[in-house]
Structures are given as structure tokens and as C-alpha cells.
Amino acid sequence: MNKSDFDWKPVALVPVLALLVFPFIGSPSTWITLTVAGLAMGMIIFIIASGLTLVFGLMDVLNFGHGVFIALGAFVATSVLGAMGDYTGSSSLWVNMLAVLPAMVVAMLVAGAVGLAFERFIVRPVYGNHLKQILITMGGMIIGEELIKVIWGPLQIPLPLPEGMRGTIFFGDAGIEKYRLIAVVVGLLVFGVLLWVLTRTKIGLLIRAGVQDREMVESLGYRIKMLFIGVFVVGSALAGLGGVMWGLYQQNVVPQMGAQVNVLIFIVLIIGGLGSTTGALIGALLVGLMANYTGFLVPKAALFSNIALMMAILLWRPQGVYALSK
């Protein structure tokens, strides 16, 4: 797409939302803190949601079991980080990274491998039937949660931030937690890599084309099922990475954490437009910001706020902010 053809209005929603709430918050430092916290939360949700939006766009598959990969990633991180106490206990961020990076890689590998099996045995038999997809993928998630309980136990497990990632950096009076900045950087990296793959490579071109018209992609001679399996595995691995990030953000993990995040992910996908990566980013940032602003301003409305946001967006653009041509 030419740069001049890009629709900037949805991108503008993020600063518009941030500026609109500023008068209600009053204090600039609190506003900055909440905004960065919202962006960090949004970036983690984006990492989790990015794979799922492509899975839906490419094969019209509603995977309500995506949450299990989040939980799996987080639990794998507890094991890997737990075994690398020497590195997580250091006050140096770089030494901490020597533990966190392997935890991320292992979580992605495990979630990706389980994703491969999930696609083969749970999703593949129900292609083309949304009701069955919802039922069987939710069932898959329940089984996944139970298996996590068998391996790691049913109780909450603490996942403390490594020493060097704790603490707050002050910009004037505004305090920003270090980990939130790290989450923003990781989210931007994932978005950058995804965008590069989708817009600069032939595989990305095939994914974008498949999201629009998979039958035509097959008519051009490409085996889209293989492409779909690849996207499903990568999406599951990204959910695993998101699980590590989310677990560290919450500093504890429970087997049900995937189901809890699932609701937010689907709100993000619907806001962004099913199948759109850029839409998922905008949706995730809006959801993250909204959750933090309402949590501060009207805590009782925090749960409702994202549903209200989704309704408002759908009244403006019923197919989501970046609806894809099908």
C-alpha cells in the first residue's frame, strides 16, 4: 500500500484517548505513569493477540483455546527462571537477561510445539464449523489447564521480577517501572519483526493474501494448509512469549491465567479487525490504556470499560478499525 493510502485515523485514537483523559487525571506525572503502564500492558496483550488474529484471518478458525499457550509460557518461565537463580538475583539488567531470554525462548519452543499438536488433533477436525471450533478449543484449553496443574500443581506460583528489572525510573515527578519500559521495547520489537515479515517477504505476502482469499492463493499453486500450520505454531509461540511477559508483569502465575486474558484478547481482535496485525496493535494499546485509566479514575468500571470501548469502536467501524477485504 502507498504511504498516502494508509488510514491514520485509528492510529490517532491512541493519543486522542490519552489526551482526552488527561484533564480528569490532573497530575501530569500520574498521567505519564498510567500512560506508560497502559502502553506496556497493551504491548504484552498485542504479543499474545498477534498470532491469533492471523489464525482467524487466514483460516477462519476461532481458537478459544489460545489462552492455554499463555499459561504454558508463563509456567515454563517459572521453571526456567527458578533454575537460574544466580542470574535473576543479580542487580545487573544484562545478567538478568541471560536468564530471561532463555526463559522466553524455551517458553516459545514449548508453546509452539504444543500448538502444533493442538492444531493437528483439536483444530483440524473442525475446519469450517465455528460452533464446533468454539466448543472444542475451549475444551482443549480446559484439558491444557488440567495438564498444567498435573505438572506444576494447582496453586499460584510466584514469578518475581529479576532484581535488575525491578524499581522505578523517574522522569521529573513521573515514576515509570523499568519492567514496563522493557515490555514496551519487546512489544515494539515483535511488532517490527511481524511487520517486516508480513510486508517484506514472500511468506508475509502469502499470509496477507491468504487472509483475504485463501481459495485464490491455492489456485495460484500454494499449499495454504502448510502456511496455516506455520502461522498457528508461530501464533502459539508468541502467546507463550506473551505468557512470560504477562507472568512477570503480574509477578505470579495461575493455571487459569490464560482464560482470564482470553477475554481481553478477543476484545482486542474485534476492535482491531479480525486478521489485521496493525489493528491488533491499535486495539491492544487502546485496551491497555483504558484498563489503566479507568482502574485509576473509576475502579469499579474497570471491567466494563473495555467492553464499552469495543462497543464505541464498533459503532464507528463495525468491522473493526482495520477491516480486511474478504
Add this chain to the structure above:
Amino acid sequence: MNENLLTLQGVHTHIGAYHILHGVDLAVPRGQLTMLLGRNGVGKTTTLRTIMGLWRASQGRIMFNGQDITASATPQIASMNVAYVPENMGIFSDLTVKENMLLAARWARHAGQIDEKRLQWIFSLFPAVEKFWNHPAGKLSGGQKQMLAVSRAIVEPRELLIIDEPSKGLAPAIINNMIDAFAQLKASGVTILLVEQNINFAKRLGDTVAVMDNGVVVHAGSMKALAEDEALQQSLLGLAI
């Protein structure tokens, strides 16, 4: 070498509970342009989609280049150098014209790897493709989209082009361009199977013709013979060419 590139023998197709094709027999001679004619809803599009494997034949046999492709998957059929342009053109509207072309050039990883000589030939057939190279395909007019759809089908050398109603909804001037382009393609030795409602289009281009009615081929022969026989046209198509 078999003189027919593609043959269908007694092909039946069901779509859900509907029985659409009732035993289609069709032969597409190598190097010729075969017109598939018939009124709306007689099974022309279903025949093309069944050949491409987009709908599965429930009975009968489809042979391409001496190979049985009845049970082959669509990508496998396309990989045998068969290109398909569906009735809705199948343009990826969120992609640019260049990206649409790149997708069809299966072995090219970027636009620079598309056969330059062939690309220039396509540009000479359809100048709009070059003019709007970097534009989103969704912004093209109906005629330009059709040109892109055909260009995409021929970006690599093909043995068989299957095209569903290329003149549908196009202005007469664009139809004439399209006829010239198909004439050049035919002269290059490509075998073409074309569904068409525009009788002038069919008369000017067709070498052989098959007419369908109620899910079967009710007439097959030379286009010239059909064009000269008004009574036959009336009985088969309900009109005179």
C-alpha cells in the same frame, strides 16, 4: 502427444445437497481456444471449479496432459501450469498490483525476479498494469482489475488458462482490448478454456465450442459451425449470434 490437453468424462459434482453437474463430457484441444457457453445457472462455473479441484467431482474422470487429476488438490493442479481466473477475478484488493503479480510468479521472491521480458509483454497487452504497478489493487476499476487478473494468470508460462467470464461488466472498448490480448495469447500457443456470455467475444475468439444445459454438455463442435447455424444457436442458446 494427445491432441486434447484436458478431457472431462462423465463428471458429476454435488455442492451440499445440490446435484449441479450431471455427467459433463468435455474435450479441450491443445493450443486452441475453447468456449464454454450456456445460459445462467447451467453449470459452467461449476465445471471450471471442478476442473481446478475447488469442488470435488463426485463421479467421472478429469484428465490433464494424460494425467488423472480428478482427486488432485487445487495447488497441485495449479502447479501443473494451469492458471485460473475466477468470475470475481480473485484480486487481492489490499495488496498492490505488483504484489498481486509477485504472488502469481511462484518462483520469484521479489518483483525483480519476475521474468522482465514476459513482464514487458504483459505491459504491452495491458498498459494499466504498468501504470498502476504500485497502487492498491482494490482501487482499480472493474476493467483494470480484470486486466490484472488475466496478467496474473500469464505472468509465468502456462499450458492451460481457465477464465470465467472475462468480459463481464466491462465497457466495449476494454472488451476489444481483452479480445486482442486473448488473440495474442492464443497465437503464443497457450490452450484456453473460456466461459463467456458475450457472444461477439465468443465468435471472434473461439476455435471450438461446448454448450451446456442443465449440468451437461449438449453440443460440442467448432465455433465457426455454430456461428453459421442460426437454428442451432436458437435451439441451444435461445438466441442468434
